[in-house]
Amino acid sequence: MNEKKHWDQLAPEYNNEIFxxxxxxxxxxxxxxxxxxxxxxxxxxxxxxxxxxxxxxLAPAFKSVLGVDISKRLLKQAxxxxxxxxxxKAHDVTRKPQVPKADFAxxxxxxxxxxxxxxxxxxxxxxxxxxPGGTALLVLPSLDxxxxxxxxxxxxYKNEGVKAAHIPAHEFHFKGNMRNILQGIVHIDNVPTKHxxxxxxxxxxxxxxxxxxxxxxxxxxxxxxxxxxxxNLGAPYPWDWLVEVRA
Ligand SMILES: C[S@@+](CC[C@H](N)C(=O)[O-])C[C@H]1O[C@@H](n2cnc3c(N)ncnc32)[C@H](O)[C@@H]1O
Numbered sequence: 001m002n003e004k005k006h007w008d009q010l011a012p013e014y015n016n017e018i019f020x021x022x023x024x025x026x027x028x029x030x031x032x033x034x035x036x037x038x039x040x041x042x043x044x045x046x047x048x049x050x051x052x053x054x055x056x057x058l059a060p061a062f063k064s065v066l067g068v069d070i071s072k073r074l075l076k077q078a079x080x081x082x083x084x085x086x087x088x089k090a091h092d093v094t095r096k097p098q099v100p101k102a103d104f105a106x107x108x109x110x111x112x113x114x115x116x117x118x119x120x121x122x123x124x125x126x127x128x129x130x131x132p133g134g135t136a137l138l139v140l141p142s143l144d145x146x147x148x149x150x151x152x153x154x155x156x157y158k159n160e161g162v163k164a165a166h167i168p169a170h171e172f173h174f175k176g177n178m179r180n181i182l183q184g185i186v187h188i189d190n191v192p193t194k195h196x197x198x199x200x201x202x203x204x205x206x207x208x209x210x211x212x213x214x215x216x217x218x219x220x221x222x223x224x225x226x227x228x229x230x231x232n233l234g235a236p237y238p239w240d241w242l243v244e245v246r247a
């Protein structure tokens with residue numbers, strides 16, 4: 001997939017089409033983690049900043065913030081937010097960073113390429129962009145959550161007397177062959193998107209040069225996953241992985 005073309009094309013409809021992790025963060029964990037690492041003498045980089053949804057959190061918490069993204073059209077929207085201590089740069093996270101090393105890196109729903117080697121390169125590049133001992137906060141799609149949401153969908157149909165075998169295939173995000181599913185490829189709006197198991201992250205993040213310091217759920221309401229969830233559908237909620245790592 002050509003990410004630059006894909007995201008540039010999506011840019012005009014970005015706010016309508018793309019999931020907003022900050023608004024959906026049910027227990028407001030993102031601002032808590034950002035503030036935990038923020039400091040008026042520290043610098044931050046947001047890898048894949050999109051149109052700058054993280055800036056209202058990062059900009060007040062850090063001395064300066066560098067937002068990088070592959071899409072120039074999204075960077076233009078981010079620039080219009082006009083945060084005084086934020087600078088922007090077009091950059092592909094799968095390529096070596098050519099930026100001053102930062103104290104903190106943030107990367108929310110970016111490292112989810114269907115090409116596995118690209119994900120490893122992106123993690124390595126985020127690690128390279130940090131000062132020794134610096135922290136990165138990563139938000140990554142969860143395979144476990146996608147499977148659990150599919151299970152909840154099956155329960156909803158069952159309650160209406162429909163067997164799993166009779167649920168229309170388009171209701172599920174899993175497409176293609178079994179090997180795709182086993183490798184964590186889930187289709188979101190028909191885009192193959194890498195989803196991770198926690199155990200996989202425990203293997204690959206250290207290989208990319210990180211020590212995991214926290215791995216927890218970033219939870220969202222059920223209406224982010226299911227079209228008409230029953231009103232009483234509560235915890236466990238669907239989630240992304242929220243991973244705090246040290247370089
Ligand atoms: C789902 S959006 C998330 C945006 C933002 N992090 C947020 O949470 O609002 C994915 C972002 O990753 C960017 N992106 C995709 N591939 C990239 C790459 N190879 N290098 C840098 N940015 C990339 C896209 O342009 C888009 O802004």
